[in-house]
Amino acid sequence: MKKDHTQAAKMNIVIVGHVDHGKSTVIGRLLADTHSLPQGKLEQVKNECARNSKPFEYAFLLDALKDEQSQGITIDTARSFFKSEKREYIIIDAPGHIEFLKNMISGAARAEAALLVIDAKEGVQENSKRHGYLLSMLGIRQVAVCINKMDLVQYSEKIFKEIEKEYRAFLKPIGLKPKAFIPIAAMLGENMVEASKNLSWYHGKTILEMLDSFEKAPSLDAKPFRMPVQAIYKFTEEGDDRRIVSGRVESGSIAVGDSVVFLPSHKRSEVKTIEEFHAPAKKRAAAGHSIGFTLKEQIYINRGDVMCKGDEEHPLVSSLFQAEIFWMGRDPMVMNKEYKLKIGTAAVPVQIHEIKRVFDVSQLKKSERKKQIDRHEVAQCILECARPIAFDLAGQIEATGRFVIVDQYDISGGGIISALVKDKEADLRDEVEAREMNWDFSIVDPKEREARYGHPPKFILLTGKVGVDKKNIAKEIEKTLFERGAKTYFLGMGNLLRGLDVDLEKHKSERHQQVRRMGEVAHLLLDAGLIILATGSNLNDEELKILQEVTDRSSILVVNVGENHFREGIVDLNLNAKDAASRNAKKVMEFLESEKIIGKV
Amino acid sequence: MDHLEKLESQSVYILREGYSQFKNLVMLWSIGKDSTVLLWLARKAFFGHVPFPLVHIDTAYKIPEMIQYRDQLALEWHLNMVYGQNTEALKNKQTFPDGALDRISCCKTLKTDALRNTLSGAWPRYRLDHVQKKYVLDENKEPYTGVIVGVRADEEGSRSKERYFSPRDKRNDWNVGDQPPELWNQFKTDFAPGTHIRIHPLLDWTELNIWEYIGRENIPVVPLYFDQGKGERYRSLGCFPCTFPVKSTAKNVEDIITELKTGKFSNIAERAGRAQDKEDGGGLETLRREGYM
Incomplete structure (x- = not known):
């Protein structure tokens, strides 16, 4: 037998x-x-x-x-x-x-x-x-x-x-x-x-x-729950109104009714149902399963977010981390060059912040002088992402602690995260997390609000040098949007400075604080479902990061007028400073239509 | 999780990755058991929906029950069904059954060429109209640049070297020795313009796994796979002039599983009934380099 x-x-x-x-x-x-x-x-x-x-x-x-x-x-x-x-x-x-x-x-x-x-x-x-x-x-x-x-x-x-x-x-x-x-x-x-x-x-x-x-890998069910979001599906045209957040549970388990939080955005909700095709209804899902969830609150989440359980230990969030990398690319990995980091389902631009050590693996000699990582070498370095990502240390949860690096079109390196490095926004992020954890939700579902208003909330930020006209463009857009029935508002920076910010010294060192408060106001107006217009003169990468941290990153639209001094890939639309405000406003309107933020007339 | 749950989860993950990363994606449906399992997995991945077209290359020599079964499921499951064909070769009788070509050249003409030109949009595509319940000429001539294929690593030599995400250049060339690395479920999803991608969600499945899954999920398959009382059945489906039934009395999925586990097929290859494999010196490498799936 x-x-x-x-x-x-x-x-x-x-x-x-x-x-x-x-x-x-x-x-x-x-x-x-x-x-x-x-x-x-x-x-x-x-x-x-x-x-x-x-x-x-x-x-x-x-x-x-x-x-x-x-x-x-x-x-x-x-x-x-x-x-x-x-x-x-x-x-x-x-x-x-x-x-x-x-x-x-x-x-x-x-x-x-x-x-x-x-x-x-x-x-x-x-x-x-x-x-x-x-x-x-x-x-x-x-x-x-x-x-x-x-x-x-x-x-x-x-x-x-x-x-x-x-x-x-x-x-x-x-x-x-x-x-x-x-x-x-x-x-x-x-x-x-x-x-x-x-x-x-x-x-x-x-x-x-x-x-x-040898033993089979132990079950990961007992670890904290992690699910990198692969996609949010809605097959409305086929008569299916479910909005399904889908992905594979990499560790832990979750049940209907559990509170969940999405990182790095800190959006919160609750599991309403567990979705699967051609399977008996489930009340619980555990590690290893490719599955879907519907949520109680229709919050804005994106592919790449990590779904976690509210009451468990959360992943770390930072744009900086220390990793051990092995490099397979024909060209070496060098400083000051932008690569793509893929971790879980997220993809984000990345650069070497610091090379700590390069090991020549064959000899295992440590070289601390090297400024690049050659093919087949292993290195310990600090990487800097263009925006914060959610991750775990590889020693704790492997699936969310390892990544690959894409050079041009090819996966050229792999790595495991060994330590968190605090970035400049770390403290601010903690404040935002505390705010989101305790957010008092409106009884009106954001998706219903969006359906009623005919557009999602959006924060259109016009940036550019001092002296370049941004305000007239912003007001022109506000007017056009209003006439087309959108719920919209121009958020004047000057109004904030003379009101909400009056307790702050008119000192350069307080500028970060002013930007933060502007972000908090924008965050409230976004929650109210509005399309907000605001201007920011001489806004730099760091200040923009503050705004992104405080509001919802995906609802900000950066429109730059004139010379662009932001890091690559940040600006959504560039305008010519020499063009008339009305013409530029029209371009922004066309952009909003092409991005399907507002309908065409 | 049992082994079928693991296989299913991985395939679903790959399908979702493919769908989120590529535009103009299609799935090849040969009507055989593997690509039907693949289709079922797509319904799993997308919660009952199949959000991309299913492409079938109709050589006109498929066993008639296969086409009947295809259209029945397509209507029932609301599939965006598209087929392509080498109508010229068929019209001019340039085929193996017509005596004009050897088996390999016939495969190339009716399958590989038809597939390439159907994918690129160069030849007409026919789309199933669900209202009229018949095929109409498809207006969409945009090239399909991503193709989901149900190959399994255990089928034959060249397939065991495949990656889940496998780039091919414009000429469909496949450089076996220099494939992109694939680790930790990170796949190659960035491409130079002009690159095509093949996605292989079934790579880790074996013939036995396919049948176990068909049994577990109760997936409808073409009855040709079962003995209808004559003591023979098809183990692998293709064109009738080149595909031969095997002697077997397996009448249902359970019989087939038993047969594969312990019976006479436990160490005879599945494609042994496919004549073109033998003419290609075995490995199908020639055909596959040309773009055969």
Whole structure:
């Protein structure tokens, strides 16, 4: 009676190590000794070797299987399948050559455990170290190191111990603690499936026993709830009025009625329903499930926000953080260049703020002088995002603590976040969080308000140098919007200065405070559903960040008149200062129409 | 979570990522079991809706039950159904069944060329009109630049090297050795203009998983997969001149699962009944480099 493995969870194992240290032999031998090969395959390859008078190698089996798959049997050198008494395995063969590092990373990132092969005769080599380091960064905690080709060193316990000592010393500072070091002679099948007589001094597990002892990743249900929002779906045209916030629960669990908060915006609501197609209604959703929610309050949220539970520990929010990065790009990662950071479902422009250390992985020498990260290097640095993001430390919640970096069109680096670095808006953000946590919601649903008014709330901010006409454009827009039935208001900065801000000194150092108060007023008017117009002379990036922090980032529309001194990608619309106010106002109106903020007349 | 829930969750995640990142996205529906599971997963991902067109390449040699089943589901599930065809080749009898071409060239003509030109909008597309319940010429000639395909890594050699998100250039070239890295569910979503993308949500599924899922979800499949009493059934569906039934008495999903787990098919490849694979020296690599799915 054949044992039914299909219900037992399969395990993905990656085999890594320096080129020619015997990865293919380990796989070939595992396939052969667990009887996972097609019938007669082993004899066939052995006979072929004999005919061509070349010594048989188990690695040839993998080549032979590649031919075999041409005839229909589906085993690839990249992924092989075998079974033990306990379960099924998928073996991912990661290339040992440095040129294929990104393939090695793609393969290893899918694995739950790893075998790292080191040649007993050659000892620890460059890629033994590099792969060890990468396994650690990829978050693979279950690693067994196989010291292979023990027959070539006369099964010497001394040599085995020396390699173990050297490699353990290398792994210790990078936080990787192998489950075991196993002496093997893969070619001869020693300590693979059967214990070796020649290695009688070794009392530990064989490779197969080791694999069977690896554990499936523990459930993440007990961790705080995190769901990076993939999309907000509404299929109204198909007669479906549900507004579904969807994504995959990366950790924790949540139930109908739980209070939720979205970060970095701090928007709050409550889970009304859990949505799934063709499934019995659920009251609770847990880690691993791709799912959807409807919320009690129709708040503005975006793809990239992280949904969390109100009463649990929240992710960190900052535009600065410290990370360990590995770089795969052909061009080095350099200072003063904008890249794209992808974390969870968020994507945001990013730059290196500071390179703390670059490790040459092969030597593991730390270089503190370097100003760039070259291909295949690992570095510790501080990254600065164009806007704050929500994240966790990788040591706490992996899924929201790791990211990739896109250079141009290509994923060129990966990294894990190791520490929060406070940015300038950190204190302000705490105040806003406290405000949002205790916000007294209007009884009127924002979506109903939007439907009644015919437009969403919007904060149109006209910026530009002192002396460039912004106010007349703003007032012209206000008039046009009003005549078209929109709920709109021009928020005069001067009115604030002589009223709300009268307690502040007319001193430059108070400008941040003035900007903050303007933001708070705008926030109230946005909550009232209005399209607000305001002007800001000589407004800089930092002041704009304050406004974005205090109001809802996605409701601000930056219209710059004349020369643009903002960082790239911040301004939504640029106007020519030489054009008449009426003409510029018209352009803004056209923009609002094209962005579907207001309807066309 | 059991293994099917995990597979489902990952596929749904990939579908949603694809939909949020690409305009002019379509899903290929071959009417076979895999792409029907894929279609079902799209309904899972989008809560009962399928927010992109389904494209079928009709070689005119499909087994008739397949087309009937396609249109029935398309109407029932309100699908935006589009088909394309190499009408020239069919009209001029430039096909294998006409004796004009070998199997491989016929596949290239009726499938690969038709697919490429249907996707690019160069050849006419026919869209199912749900009111008239018939196909009409589609006015939309915009190229589809993202294609969701139901290939599985375990099907044959070249497919096991695929990524979930796989860029192809204008000529559909696929550089197997230099593919973008894919880790932590971050996929390649940034492209130079002119790049096309193929999205493979079913990469991790096996033939057995497909049937287990069909059984669990009760997904309707073409009855050709089951023995109708003659002691044979189709294990893989294609054009009738090149696809042959296998000897089997599996009459329902449970029978097929048993057969795959313990029976005579437990170590015979699924595509063994597809003649074109053998003529391509096996791996389908030639066809796939040309853009075969």
